[in-house]
Amino acid sequence: MPSAAISCLLKLILVSGTVYTVASGNQLHDRQLQVLGEVVSGPARGRPLTLHLDAALPADVQQAVLEVEAVRRAPRLTMSLSLNHSHGQLSWHEAAAASLPRVASSSSSMLHVVLWFTPQPELLQALWHHCKPRNLLLLNMGSTLGAEVLRAESLSGVEKLVLIGHLLAEAEQDPDALGVYTVLPFSPGGVQLLGPWRRESFGSWEALFPDRFPSFEGYTFHLASWMIDYPYLYRKNKTSSQGRGITIKVVDSLSVLLNFSYTLTVEPPELVYAGKVNGSWAGTLGMVYRKEKNFTVNMFYVTLERWKDFDPSAYWSFIDIDVFLSAPQPFPMSTNLLRPFTFGVWATVVTSLAVAMSSCLVLEKTGGARGLARPSATSVWLQLHRGLVGQSVPALPRAPWQRVFLAVWLPCCLVITTAYTGNLVGILSSPAYPRRLHTLRDLADSDFRYGCNDLILNKTHY
Numbered sequence: 380m381p382s383a384a385i386s387c388l389l390k391l392i393l394v395s396g397t398v399y400t401v402a403s404g405n406q407l408h409d410r411q412l413q414v415l416g417e418v419v420s421g422p423a424r425g426r427p428l429t430l431h432l433d434a435a436l437p438a439d440v441q442q443a444v445l446e447v448e449a450v451r452r453a454p455r456l457t458m459s460l461s462l463n464h465s466h467g468q469l470s471w472h473e474a475a476a477a478s479l480p481r482v483a484s485s486s487s488s489m490l491h492v493v494l495w496f497t498p499q500p501e502l503l504q505a506l507w508h509h510c511k512p513r514n515l516l517l518l519n520m521g522s523t524l525g526a527e528v529l530r531a532e533s534l535s536g537v538e539k540l541v542l543i544g545h546l547l548a549e550a551e552q553d554p555d556a557l558g559v560y561t562v563l564p565f566s567p568g569g570v571q572l573l574g575p576w577r578r579e580s581f582g583s584w585e586a587l588f589p590d591r592f593p594s595f596e597g598y599t600f601h602l603a604s605w606m607i608d609y610p611y612l613y614r615k616n617k618t619s620s621q622g623r624g625i626t627i628k629v630v631d632s633l634s635v636l637l638n639f640s641y642t643l644t645v646e647p648p649e650l651v652y653a654g655k656v657n658g659s660w661a662g663t664l665g666m667v668y669r670k671e672k673n674f675t676v677n678m679f680y681v682t683l684e685r686w687k688d689f690d691p692s693a694y695w696s697f698i699d700i701d702v703f704l705s706a707p708q709p710f711p712m713s714t715n716l717l718r719p720f721t722f723g724v725w726a727t728v729v730t731s732l733a734v735a736m737s738s739c740l741v742l743e744k745t746g747g748a749r750g751l752a753r754p755s756a757t758s759v760w761l762q763l764h765r766g767l768v769g770q771s772v773p774a775l776p777r778a779p780w781q782r783v784f785l786a787v788w789l790p791c792c793l794v795i796t797t798a799y800t801g802n803l804v805g806i807l808s809s810p811a812y813p814r815r816l817h818t819l820r821d822l823a824d825s826d827f828r829y830g831c832n833d834l835i836l837n838k839t840h841y
């Protein structure tokens with residue numbers, strides 16, 4: 380898969396490095412690519428662009444597409460060069476891996492453009508399954524119109540949908556005339572011609588992509604619901620099949636605004652909230668998946684698995700979840716004696732004591748060899764350690780180097796002991812606690828066990 384992605388990229392790079400001119404014989408392609416450039420630099424200016432090229436397009440046309448100036452200047456361009464439904468799954472996956480995270484590809488501002496010769500509903504199904512485009516432009520490079528493909532079921536959820544194809548009716552005056560078509564799914568009348576393509580008449584995004592769902596014309600939707608999601612969606616009382624809750628208020632407001640009515644389901648056939656049973660969707664999502672119902676208004680987290688098979692709406696609610704832990708016990712008193720210094724300071728003190736002792740011993744053995752009794756390691760240790768525990772030196776040493784040594788050693792000891800006692804007083808006057816959890820990292824690193832309470836299925840927990 381990575382090698383395919385790399386070859387795809389290489390193709391892109393190579394192509395953009397070559398100077399290419401369209402075969403002059405094919406004026407229709409020239410005109411179609413010109414329209415593509417006008418769309419990208421006109422109504423879709425500044426939008427990220429994803430091009431999906433039908434694998435059946437000849438290589439010269441594919442290259443000509445990449446040579447379109449406006450396409451090359453698009454702020455963000457993603458290519459899928461191998462739109463092929465026979466092995467659609469794989470190549471789409473490659474395209475996604477080569478380009479951008481899948482969820483980002485459904486970003487609401489991105490324009491997806493499909494270029495093909497003959498409309499193939501299977502391709503649109505693969506496109507919907509893998510990209511869930513919000514804005515889709517179908518550019519028909521062939522000489523047939525094929526506008527009926529706009530009614531394909533897989534396009535019913537695309538918000539902005541337009542097909543630009545050969546305008547047969549005008550073929551006599553201008554053999555290369557192209558028309559702009561769309562479908563308003565809830566209006567009678569089927570495929571609508573918005574007009575022949577002219578740069579001026581489709582200058583803005585709204586003009587090229589009119590709202591496809593201005594009103595649902597009194598349509599009755601059947602909603603898959605389970606009325607156990609207090610306070611969002613619950614039953615009025617145990618015997619009633621009427622829904623109550625925030626969700627119902629939202630749906631009621633929308634139904635007035637968009638002119639639709641709806642029916643609810645008290646509970647799904649399988650009592651599963653939003654998961655799979657034996658490998659197939661069950662519960663509320665199962666009803667939607669099996670097309671028994673149109674959509675669901677229960678609330679779900681969008682997981683990758685759900686995103687693959689369903690088209691989630693925008694979020695309208697976020698839930699804050701707080702975590703409570705019992706406060707930790709203060710440190711035991713016995714550790715207070717060690718805590719004035721960090722481990723590093725303790726290590727430094729012990730090391731410097733050891734260094735001072737060994738250098739003292741070495742000096743005694745070399746410098747103090749004038750017939751005096753050799754001091755033992757213990758007596759040297761006692762002499763140096765006195766300074767650390769705040770004791771005076773009983774008698775001044777006789778050798779001058781010993782005096783110099785003490786003159787350096789004792790001020791060091793003074794600093795250490797003062798710091799230690801000062802910190803100790805601070806620690807003893809207020810109890811100290813272990814560090815509490817502050818971040819998710821802390822929580823993950825802690826030894827708390829993970830458990831989950833079934834809040835969703837059990838209203839009595841609220």
Ligand SMILES: *[C@@H]1O[C@H](CO)[C@@H](O)[C@H](O)[C@H]1NC(C)=O
Nearest residue numbers: 434435436463464465466467
């Ligand atoms: C589409 O994919 C199939 C299977 O991999 C392959 O046989 C066919 O040639 C491809 N079609 C095109 C136009 O590339």
Ligand SMILES: *[C@@H]1O[C@H](CO)[C@@H](O)[C@H](O)[C@H]1NC(C)=O
Nearest residue numbers: 594595596597598635638639
């Ligand atoms: C809703 O749509 C129906 C069917 O088109 C229409 O008869 C009705 O007047 C519309 N209602 C409103 C409030 O617009």
Ligand SMILES: *[C@@H]1O[C@H](CO)[C@@H](O)[C@H](O)[C@H]1NC(C)=O
Nearest residue numbers: 614615616617618619620621
């Ligand atoms: C439940 O609500 C219905 C009306 O929707 C009402 O007729 C019925 O008496 C209510 N039952 C109870 C137990 O309150």
Ligand SMILES: *[C@@H]1O[C@H](CO)[C@@H](O)[C@H](O)[C@H]1NC(C)=O
Nearest residue numbers: 649650655656657658659661
């Ligand atoms: C799932 O499979 C098991 C075993 O094959 C079966 O007993 C069970 O009824 C199935 N459940 C559903 C909801 O189909």
Ligand SMILES: *[C@@H]1O[C@H](CO)[C@@H](O)[C@H](O)[C@H]1NC(C)=O
Nearest residue numbers: 535600601670671672673674
């Ligand atoms: C809604 O669902 C019903 C089946 O319950 C189906 O017949 C109908 O076509 C669906 N409507 C839309 C707009 O998808």
Ligand SMILES: *[C@@H]1O[C@H](CO)[C@@H](O)[C@H](O)[C@H]1NC(C)=O
Nearest residue numbers: 833834836837838839840841
């Ligand atoms: C819901 O929670 C209550 C209290 O914890 C418990 O008694 C009851 O059995 C639970 N019901 C279900 C369906 O789990």
